[in-house]
Amino acid sequence: MSRFFQRLTFVLAATIFAALGLGFALGEFGMFGVHAGGEQDGAYRQMHVYAEVLKRIQSDYVTDPNIDRVTTGALHGLLESLDSDSSFLTPTEYKIYKDRPTTGVAQVGLTVSKRYGYATIVSVVPGSPADREHLADGDVIESIGDTSTRELSLAVIRLMLEGKAGSTVTLSVVRPRKPDPDKVTLTRTITPAPVLREQQYENASILYLKPGALTVPRVDEIAAKIKAAGKSRKILLDLRDNSEGDPDQGLRVANFFINQGTLAVLEGQRFPRQTFTADPSKFLTSAPVAVLVNRGTYGAAELVADAIEGSKRGDVVGERTFGEGSVQKTIELPDGSALLLTVAKFQGPDGKKIQDEAVAPTVIVGQAAEDEVDADENPQPNKGDEPLNKALELLKSKNG
Known part of the structure; x- marks a missing residue:
C-alpha cells in the first residue's frame, strides 16, 4: 500500500476510533502490524475496506479525484450515519465554530x-x-x-x-x-423571542399559555402565571413550534405539574446514567393539564410533553414531535479537525428515547390553522385550530 493511502486511511481510522473512545497510534492498527481482538476486530477490519475503496477511487474513477474532498465527504457521512446531531468539522470549520460569537x-x-x-x-x-x-x-x-x-x-x-x-x-x-x-x-436580523401568550377559556376556568421558548426567564414567567391562577385552574400548555430552550428548563416545567416520580433519564454507552426525579418543592398545581404539540415541538419542549404523557399526568394533543433529545461531546483531533459526537440521549418515564421515537400524542389531531387566538376575555375556540379545540374539550370534561 502506498504511503499516501496509509496516511489517508489513518485519518479515517483516527476519526472512527476517537468516536469509539479507543486509543490509537499509527503503529496500532492491524494493517500496520497489530493484531486486535474481541469486539474491536470488526472496526479494525474495516480499515482495510476503507483503504481499498480509496485506492480504487484514485485508480479507477472517471477523472482524477480530489481526495481531500472525498475524505471529508466520507467523514461527514460516517458521523451523520449515527444521527443528525453528530458532525465532523474540518480544521477550518472547527476554528470558525470555536471562534463564533x-x-x-x-x-x-x-x-x-x-x-x-x-x-x-x-x-x-x-x-x-x-x-x-x-x-x-x-x-x-x-x-x-x-x-x-x-x-x-x-x-x-x-x-x-x-x-x-x-x-x-x-x-x-x-x-x-x-x-x-x-x-x-x-x-439576518436580531429578532426578539416570542412573548408569552396567555388566554382564558371556559369562563376563565382554563388558562392557556404559549411560551414560545423555554428559557430561564420564560419559565419563571410560566411559574408566576400558574401560581397566580390558583391550584384549581386547568392549564393548557401550547408547545407547538417551541424549539428553543434548555433541557433543564423543560424538566423544570414538567415538575410544575408532576409531584413525584421520574421525569426523564439521560444515558449513553460511557455517559453516567442520570435520573431526573420530580422535586415536590417545585410542584405547583394538581389541576388537569393538557399539552399541545406538533412536528415543530423540539428539544426541551419534548421533555415536558414526554414527562406529562409518560407519567399519565395529562393529555398530549396534536402531531408527533420532531425528535430531539441528546447531548454532544466535542472531540478534537490531531490535525485540528473535530467531532461533535452524540454521547447520551434522553428518555421519558416510559423508557423510550425521544431522539429515536419522538413523542407520539395521546390524542392525534392534524396540523392547526395559522389563525391567532382571539383576544376577547372569553373567546370562542378557533374553528380552524382543531388541536386547540380538542384540548379544550378534553380539559372541559375533567374535574378541576
Whole structure:
C-alpha cells in the first residue's frame, strides 16, 4: 500500500476510533502490524475496506479525484450515519465554530436539523425574516448559496444561517407538494423571542399559555402565571413550534405539574446514567393539564410533553414531535479537525428515547390553522385550530 493511502486511511481510522473512545497510534492498527481482538476486530477490519475503496477511487474513477474532498465527504457521512446531531468539522470549520460569537448574532428566524441528508426546518420564529417569506415546518433547505446542505454538517449549516445584522443569505427551499425549489433571500436580523401568550377559556376556568421558548426567564414567567391562577385552574400548555430552550428548563416545567416520580433519564454507552426525579418543592398545581404539540415541538419542549404523557399526568394533543433529545461531546483531533459526537440521549418515564421515537400524542389531531387566538376575555375556540379545540374539550370534561 502506498504511503499516501496509509496516511489517508489513518485519518479515517483516527476519526472512527476517537468516536469509539479507543486509543490509537499509527503503529496500532492491524494493517500496520497489530493484531486486535474481541469486539474491536470488526472496526479494525474495516480499515482495510476503507483503504481499498480509496485506492480504487484514485485508480479507477472517471477523472482524477480530489481526495481531500472525498475524505471529508466520507467523514461527514460516517458521523451523520449515527444521527443528525453528530458532525465532523474540518480544521477550518472547527476554528470558525470555536471562534463564533455567543451574543449579538443576527439570525433569519429558523431552527433547523437534518432529515434524509438535507437541512430541514423544524420551526420558524414568528415575525422573523423566515416567517415573512412564509417558510414553514417541514420545508427542506436544499442549498445555502451554491452549496448543497447534503454536503454540510448540521453545525456548519447553523453557522451559515447566522451572521451580522443586515447581511443576507440565499436559500433554495423545497416545499411540500411543490416539485421545484424556491430561491429565497433572507436578511439576518436580531429578532426578539416570542412573548408569552396567555388566554382564558371556559369562563376563565382554563388558562392557556404559549411560551414560545423555554428559557430561564420564560419559565419563571410560566411559574408566576400558574401560581397566580390558583391550584384549581386547568392549564393548557401550547408547545407547538417551541424549539428553543434548555433541557433543564423543560424538566423544570414538567415538575410544575408532576409531584413525584421520574421525569426523564439521560444515558449513553460511557455517559453516567442520570435520573431526573420530580422535586415536590417545585410542584405547583394538581389541576388537569393538557399539552399541545406538533412536528415543530423540539428539544426541551419534548421533555415536558414526554414527562406529562409518560407519567399519565395529562393529555398530549396534536402531531408527533420532531425528535430531539441528546447531548454532544466535542472531540478534537490531531490535525485540528473535530467531532461533535452524540454521547447520551434522553428518555421519558416510559423508557423510550425521544431522539429515536419522538413523542407520539395521546390524542392525534392534524396540523392547526395559522389563525391567532382571539383576544376577547372569553373567546370562542378557533374553528380552524382543531388541536386547540380538542384540548379544550378534553380539559372541559375533567374535574378541576
